[in-house]
Amino acid sequence: MTRIGAGYHTVEERLRTLEERVEEQTRTIDELRNRDALKTQFLSNVSHDLRTPLTAIVTHAEILRDGILGDLSPKQLESICGIISGGRQLIGMVGEILMYARGAADQLSLTPTEFAIGTVIEQVTSQVEPLAVKKGLEIGVDVEKDMPPLCADREKITHILSNLLGNAIDFTEHGGRVWVNASRTTTVQSAASVLIEVGDTGIGIAPEHHELVFREFAQVDASASRHHHGTGLGLAIARKFVELHDGRIWVESAPGVGSRFYFTVPVHASC
């Protein structure tokens, strides 16, 4: 006999109680997993179904903007352009939720092809340049010479870069600087990799938030009055994509100084 808690129990009784508790907790974990899967499925269905009518709205607005159905007054044109830009923003957000839901359900796979990282960096920076110029930001690119070609999923690498660069522009005040650098590196396991840095001289992130920002739906300023509008999924998706490539992503940042996001992509001998 042992004295456990309030009364005396045989070892067998105690063992049975523990087994019952383990069973109960296993049931709870299973139930939570099922609910989580249902939530992910729901997010996936809703975002997928939202995309079709949203795309139709934007396409119809573009037809009006382009004068295909007749001329518009300057005020009407301005209004239509507002509908298009708001609609595009919504399509982007819905797309992110769909991507997240697919990642959470492990439905993402890689389609590797061979490409030069410098070309993708040039492509992404030229896409966001008008946005940076509009905000009065200087944008710089520095790619090391003779970089080895990557055998990776070009679309996903482009997505990661667009997200990081989009954040750098969003969180940097007028007159600041954003940049993308790429160089060779070796990982702890001595594997040859490409190291990509996306930096800015913006508001920065406090050390206690460095891990948090990579979690889904996490935003440092989650208040309704925040200036930046997003889903809080960009970095969670970027991390998922980097990890699918066996790479690593991290941030070095301090409030008021700026942020440097880094990620690595292993270099493979052939594709």
Ligand SMILES: Nc1ncnc2c1ncn2[C@@H]1O[C@H](COP(=O)(O)OP(=O)(O)OP(=O)(O)O)[C@@H](O)[C@H]1O
């Ligand atoms: N360059 C940066 N400078 C300062 N804060 C940043 C930077 N990048 C990310 N953050 C912080 O991390 C949070 C999460 O970023 P993430 O890209 O995941 O989501 P989001 O930009 O808010 O929304 P989404 O990318 O889904 O549109 C941001 O809301 C912001 O608080």
Ligand SMILES: [Mg+2]
């Ligand atoms: Mg973002």
